[in-house]
Amino acid sequence: MNCCIFAGRLTKDCEVRQTQNGKSVGNYTLAIDDGYGENKRTLFLNCVHWNVEKIANYLVKGKAVIVRGKLQQREYTDKEGQQRKIIELNVQESSFQQGSSNSNGNSNGNGNRGQQRQPQTAADTDSCPF
Numbered sequence: 001m002n003c004c005i006f007a008g009r010l011t012k013d014c015e016v017r018q019t020q021n022g023k024s025v026g027n028y029t030l031a032i033d034d035g036y037g038e039n040k041r042t043l044f045l046n047c048v049h050w051n052v053e054k055i056a057n058y059l060v061k062g063k064a065v066i067v068r069g070k071l072q073q074r075e076y077t078d079k080e081g082q083q084r085k086i087i088e089l090n091v092q093e094s095s096f097q098q099g100s101s102n103s104n105g106n107s108n109g110n111g112n113r114g115q116q117r118q119p120q121t122a123a124d125t126d127s128c129p130f
Contacts, residue, residue: 001053004089007043007066009099014053014059026052028059030067030089046088048072055094077100 008030016026019068026049031042047067052059069091078084 003068004064004068004071005066005068006032006089007064008045010063010065011044012061014049014052014056015055022055023051024056025050026056026059030065046086047091049094058096059094065112066095066097067091069092075080078090084109 011029011031014022014026014028018024028047028049030045030047032045034041034043046071049059049067067089069089071087073085073087073092075083075085
């Protein structure tokens, strides 16, 4: 089963573009802290988020988010003509952590709930049992 959940902070604002079919896709990098003390390190995970137009304005640098999705590997050719492989997360669901600030300093919490869940599409529900 390929289902991953990560919590971290965005390293920059989400970059949104439109496909030729009119679908929106956002790309961002999530900084994920692992370990503590002298063993603490930060991992950086590239994320691809489809149909992101409704929440793209909230995916800003420093925002604390939780993402769920599938890891995928793809190949591409870089500017020098070299074949490259990259592993990234195909985001299927995202939540904003309560109390996380956006670039305006506003909070996104929603009362007593710890997360604000985003709507799912039908395609999102067939991949993970939870």
